[in-house]
Amino acid sequence: MIEIEALTKMYGSAQVRAVDEVSLHIPAGSVFGFLGPNGAGKTTTIKMLAGLLTPTSGQVRLGGFDVVRQRSAAMAQFGAVLEGSRNVYWSLSAWQNLMYFGRLKGLRKAQVSERAEDLLSGLGLWERRDDKVGGFSRGMQQKVAIATALIADPPIVLLDEPTLGLDVEATRVVKDWIAELARELGTTILLTSHQLDVVQELCDRVAVIRRGRLVADLPTRELLAGFRERDKYEIRIEGAAPRRVRRRHPRGRHHDERAGERSARGVRRGRAPARARGRPGVADPGAARPGGCVPRPGERGVPCLTCWARRSARACAFSWPIRSDMSSPC
Template identity: 65%
Template sequence: MTDAIEYSGLSKTYGRGKDALTAVRPTTLSVPWGQVIGLLGPNGAGKTTIIKMTAGLITATAGGVRIGGHDIRRDRAEAVRLIGAVLEGSRNVYWPMSAWENLMYFGRLKGLRGAEIRPRAQWLLAELGLWERRHQLVGGFSRGMQQKVAVAAALITDPQILLLDEPTLGLDVEAARTFKDWIARLARDEGKTIVLTTHQLQVAQELSDRIAVIREGEIIADLPTAELLARHAENRFEVRLDAPLDGLRASIPDGATVSEDGIETRIVLPDADTRALYGFLDRLSDTGAPLTAVAKAQPSLEEIFIRLVHDELDEERTS
């Protein structure tokens, strides 16, 4: 069985000669059916360019994309039928049209008949909390509501593959949480294949089965999320307390780093010396501190991302 998405030497260069700008360097990777892959990188790294080449909106300079085995250039119609996309920005749908009209339009654009579109449109709008406002113009909606219509339009044909380029950009906290939960449901309950780009790395960590990091048009890391996190686990211990540090500072070993949010305190010891760890835990026990966890220090995806994108780039420039 072919993979959902296959990139083979995919690259994109704008312009020629000395003015040429390489947006994506030759990229080869595959995304299996049912996988959520987080495509992460700083602004200008090439994420949106890859998404648009995947959707057939721009043409690759070299290499190719296959969607469910269909070449996006030679068999575009069959390939795009498998795809739903929400692109970066706020104009994924038509503002002078109502939510209902948008869904009917995009359904017909993908070759469906009205009788096929209506029940799907009704279900999507109800699920996204827009049914009561289905006949109102999208231009009068909030940013979060407009993005909900965009997601509904992407899902109107029940595509197997979703391309989500910064789907929570510009949304408030509640709307962003709604989208995160919706994406999780699509992956878990419907087995959708999802390519997700986002600057909200905690969201990417929670949703993605796999993480690919792109920097200056080149994929520099591509691993299952758990493996990426494990590879960057630190040879140090982390101790968590269910309380502010307050009078415990005298117990903290030299070289340890402390972070606290007023409720929980996270203490990362300077090394993996088990004798020093036990001694520290004994001192905490004497104070009655509410210990909640002891584990190998595990950086967040955000910390790993910064190391990969910024620290290694600085090393290259100074070498």
């Protein structure tokens, strides 16, 4: 399991707190999601767990071993994939990387060979096993890094953006592996990701960090339930409306740009549209003048909204007198 107590990391003379008294308890066999915006302190925390950064204060224990005081024993407890870092040697082939890191972890050559074949085959890299990693795409390099983290079958796996750069198929494979590691082998997994669907699907519990401090630490279902209660949005649109924005008729019908054009064609043919003919207060279409949607001289009226919005040069039959109980027919 992973135990973090009041973990703090400060940088520079200004004593900027990248991580501020973070405390977490992650039980064995669980998948723990660690979320937050860029710069929140996720990767800094992962690097302190991996022994790459020394905490300013606080304590980290991996499998019961203190990362600072019992470094060698703690390092044997985990494998890690760090986001944005060169987790493998680019000048070596995929096979050579796995053999090197497997032997570095203390495995026998036969064990490493068997494990490496399983990992590379599962990630679709078996045919490229003898090619140098430096010539791989970003996604393929990430696959090799994941295989390297799992080569010794560690009890703890630290995954910082493990699906970054992977295609849909490879992402599915990695997700299946994570679920299998926790469910069948009892591996403890600390996962950071900006892909919330991955976190929602895999994680038993989620912590959220913001500006170096924990703001939430809850089971995944409880966290989602809390957000659903506040899942309301207000959308404001600035600027001119698109030409095809539909306007609702006061009586429930719609009048869009095409309807306005059909009305204008009716005016040019010398007749009002069907819904305007015979209605009191509607301007005589024969008297409508080119150059805009305007009422007849002497009438107080408003133009059709569609013609007004597009500044039509054609006449419009929908000149509508202003009355307190009446609005534009469009």
